[in-house]
Amino acid sequence: QKEVEQNSGPLSVPEGAIASLNCTYSDRGSQSFFWYRQYSGKSPELIMFIYSNGDKEDGRFTAQLNKASQYVSLLIRDSQPSDSATYLCAVRGAGSYQLTFGKGTKLSVIP
Amino acid sequence: DVKVTQSSRYLVKRTGEKVFLECVQDMDHENMFWYRQDPGLGLRLIYFSYDVKMKEKGDIPEGYSVSREKKERFSLILESASTNQTSMYLCASSLDPPEVNTEAFFGQGTRLTVV
Numbered sequence: 276q277k278e279v280e281q282n283s284g285p286l287s288v289p290e291g292a293i294a295s296l297n298c299t300y301s302d303r304g305s306q307s308f309f310w311y312r313q314y315s316g317k318s319p320e321l322i323m324f325i326y327s328n329g330d331k332e333d334g335r336f337t338a339q340l341n342k343a344s345q346y347v348s349l350l351i352r353d354s355q356p357s358d359s360a361t362y363l364c365a366v367r368g369a370g371s372y373q374l375t376f377g378k379g380t381k382l383s384v385i386p
Numbered sequence: 387d388v389k390v391t392q393s394s395r396y397l398v399k400r401t402g403e404k405v406f407l408e409c410v411q412d413m414d415h416e417n418m419f420w421y422r423q424d425p426g427l428g429l430r431l432i433y434f435s436y437d438v439k440m441k442e443k444g445d446i447p448e449g450y451s452v453s454r455e456k457k458e459r460f461s462l463i464l465e466s467a468s469t470n471q472t473s474m475y476l477c478a479s480s481l482d483p484p485e486v487n488t489e490a491f492f493g494q495g496t497r498l499t500v501v
Binding site: 283306307309317318319320321324326363365367370371372373374375376377378379 | 417419421426427428429431434436442444476480482483484486487488489490491492493494495
């Protein structure tokens with residue numbers, strides 16, 4: 276059974292701080308990794324994906340991947356109250372159709 | 387703009403009813419998925435389909451079936467609804483073959499309550 280683990284939170288950070296969200300996965304054959312944001316009562320929407328070891332930056336968001344440690348993280352710089360949501364980590368194995376999701380981390384950015 | 391549309395936003399059904407949840411995508415995606423999302427349990431895959439008339443069980447298929455007669459439409463069927471099927475149901479679609487950057491696009495969700 277492929278597993279994706281996330282701290283459920285809530286993670287509270289003050290406005291303007293860096294929020295750090297973490298995810299570990301059990302399947303060493305995992306190929307690509309996705310971060311989705313889900314506002315309360317809404318459907319998940321993709322923030323970014325990563326598939327190579329290292330960092331990938333997109334605006335205020337940075338995804339980090341360490342395949343040796345089976346660890347992926349999302350950093351949100353200059354956090355805003357509008358970033359308050361649940362963040363879902365999702366993993367796909369090589370050639371697999373489906374994404375396996377973690378349970379999500381709830382982030383609250385305090386004004 | 388990509389679009390996955392679920393037929394109902396909210397649905398209330400009685401125990402024992404047969405329930406149909408419909409999902410339509412306009413992106414010509416080969417793959418379609420049905421998930422349910424429950425507090426503390428996250429998103430769990432019920433069924434997916436990688437082609438018309440093809441289907442595969444996900445992690446929690448019991449009590450559900452699916453139908454895919456056309457590429458753009460994927461239906462989830464609750465044969466005899468039970469209260470433990472009260473949940474948020476999310477449909478998603480994606481391209482095939484899945485590349486490293488192939489994301490899943492989600493519909494708006496159907497909140498089903500079985501009473």
